[in-house]
Amino acid sequence: MTIGDPAWRAAVAEALDAAVPGSVELGALDYVEQLLGALDHDPPRIWAAPGSWDGAGGDRPAGAPSWLELGPWERQAWERRIEGWREAYERVAAGRAEEDDLRTVHVHACEGTYGDPAYGGNRDGGGWARIGFPEPLHPPAREVAG
């Protein structure tokens, strides 16, 4: 079973929903996939740049990158971290999840439900809407999410 194939997706979705009910409908699986593939993009999809609201005077240039650059050492750390998560999700998908893997699934389900939609989850802010959390005044850029 490889990351992103239908069986993998089904198994991971089930684990995410068990951790945070309703999270998959809100985009948690997309969140996990975006996270595991974050370094395949340039800039990597680790830190979203500020959105076009630009509360400080409106001069954030149109078309400015939507993601911040990682430094080389930060990239090294994120490669290691993501590699660890890919292995964890492979175990989850294969039905061999360890306690730490389920903790990771839970944390990602929370992030993918209540983190900013820029990261692929919390579809249309639905995670916030269901708990009455107000839309941020100064959200990150969301245009390239997904």
Add this chain to the structure above:
Amino acid sequence: MSTWDCDAVVIGSGPGGSTAAEVLCAAGWSVVVLEKGRNHLIDTEPPHDPLRHFANDELAAHRRHLLGPDPLLEPRSYRRSAEDGDRLVVGEVNNLPSTVGGGGVHADAKLPRFREEDFRLRSERGPVDDASVEDWPLSYDDLEPHYAAVEELFGVAGEAGANPFAAPRSSPYPLPPGDDMPMAVVTAAAAARAGLHPYRAPTGVNSVPNDGRPACTDCGFCGGYGCPVQAKSDPVSALQRALRSGRCDLRPECYATELVLDATGRRATGVRYLDLREHPEPATREVRARHAVILAGGAFETPRFLLRQGLGGDLVGRFLTYHYQTFTVGMFPRDRFPDGTGGERGRSVTHLHDDLMVDTPELRRAAAGAGLPWVRGGVVEHGAGQMPVEEAVTYGAGPHHLDSMRDSALRRRMWVFTMQGEDLPQGSNRVDLDPSVRDVWGLPAGRVTYAPHPHELVASAFAGPLHEAVLTDAGAEVAFSATSPPQGDLDVHLAANPLGVAPASRHVMGTARMGSDPATSVVSAEQRLWGVDNVLVCDSSVFVTSTGYNPTLTLAALAHRATTLLAGAQPSARATASAVRRRKRS
């Protein structure tokens, strides 16, 4: 060609290093600032505008280490005492951001001054067994002009006279206080009914447009976040001035690894650093300083830096203090928090009270009951600020999740008094070098050994019930208290405490204490390292006692004083010049 690259090298660009750089540049010195973290704050090219990398983004700030340090690259370790073995925890141990601007970027910038008594605690209150309570080698009066200067530099917003316990001031706050959080008004009223004296927190956040930056928008993503609109002034204002002088060369991603000493070993001539823009083999470079090297890496990293070279004597790293935090949590009925009145909007804390810093018969009785000569609590912050991802993670996995989130005990119904309790200095509490954990560049990680003194526990036990009663009077259905570091069963806390077992305090102090005698201190009253006296320490390492007040304004005032003395400038004239420059620009 000159053999010097600059007049002074500053290691670290947090509030201490930025203030030092600003003072020295204003005095005409050329300064190189080495910062090991990345730059998300300010353009190093003229006109040095803010970089605008920050948004209201819980994931980037809290879960993805945007401001560093990444614990996979720079782990730290913690143990309570040697009985825990070499370490109990490896990873994040009271990390402050490692980035241009240091912890000032994350802080929500409550900037109170210390009081007169804080500088002469031994004389005023007397010694305490098993603690090293000493007077500082300077007085409040010595520091007052520098407090005024840094308040001006940071544009502190506050209300002179609102705190009856505050020390005398020579000038009003530069800016009026910012907006109140609605719930803070409720808890402040309850505190006043209980005979306490709450007041609006002096804050390094623009309450009105100032210094070319806008006013706070009360966005709610404050403590723990970079400000999206640059309304936080500390330390961007100091760095920007230093850079705009044309005499400051700010070098991000430059990790200072050692002092370069002359043949006598008693004078620093520069600093060696790793150029972290290079990967995987960062080059070692050197920057040569004609006059001085300023250590401002923070009270965790400064002793780690000195210990690697065996500089500063046996006391380096010892007398580590935090604030022993007592959180009194009130759970309110949902209708007490209409939309937007909890921690989801506003700064994280808008009101304080200091009553437990003052000598009272009740506190004396509590001390006597525990066999202590006295106890002091700390400043109490009225606030909240839980964000939904953090909240969700805390509730745990399973079918209860949605009900817990909708009930939202930790976000929509919670208000917290955080007492930043005075932590007495003990020689056994320290930062040293971990015997085997290393950072990714091969340097030994810093290790904390820390356990509280009975004084802290007594003050905490006194504060808890008092504040629970105040929150109950304010309308809380349930009120309880907890501490950091936690007390009780270690295994339970290791498994489930969201704050962890190491102290969660981000107020780190005392690890290169100042004094008049080299036998009992690491730096002099001018903050010069005994033995290598053109090296100055300009962060909270130099604190002699921790007091119960947030440390940043004081460490910046000390940096201001030490570098003003170094450069031979006059603080009052400089403060005036700063004020004139600011008013011209706004």
